[in-house]
Amino acid sequence: MLVLAISSVGLIFVAVALMVILALTLGIAIATVSDKFKVQEDPRAGEVVKMMPGANCGGCGYPGCAGLVDAFVNGKVTKVKTCKVINQENAQKVVDYLNSTKGPDGKTLKVTL
Ligand code: SF4
Numbered sequence: 001m002l003v004l005a006i007s008s009v010g011l012i013f014v015a016v017a018l019m020v021i022l023a024l025t026l027g028i029a030i031a032t033v034s035d036k037f038k039v040q041e042d043p044r045a046g047e048v049v050k051m052m053p054g055a056n057c058g059g060c061g062y063p064g065c066a067g068l069v070d071a072f073v074n075g076k077v078t079k080v081k082t083c084k085v086i087n088q089e090n091a092q093k094v095v096d097y098l099n100s101t102k103g104p105d106g107k108t109l110k111v112t113l
Pocket of ligand 1: 052054059068085086
């Protein structure tokens with residue numbers, strides 16, 4: 001009876017140890033894959049979105065203001081007035097910001113009104 005009780009405790013210990021090893025292995029694997037495939041976001045996009053009208057009207061040909069801002073920071077669109085709604089003051093702020101702030105690659109953009 002005593003031998004049976006000890007072996008049951010031993011089995012529980014082995015099961016818990018295996019679960020801990022499995023959890024650590026999977027945790028390390030997830031952290032490694034997550035780090036390898038992470039998408040580096042351009043921090044300028046978040047700042048420029050705040051300067052946009054926020055109407056998300058689609059008049060620029062993008063589904064929303066964030067789409068046009070992504071096109072700015074990726075260099076696909078260089079004219080800020082592609083936004084049909086933005087006023088002159090905010091458009092100038094966007095131009096000044098993007099032409100003077102370096103992105104993750106260490107370079108500034110060349111955008112115009
Ligand atoms: S036209 Fe301007 S306000 Fe409309 S979705 Fe494009 S960026 Fe936003």
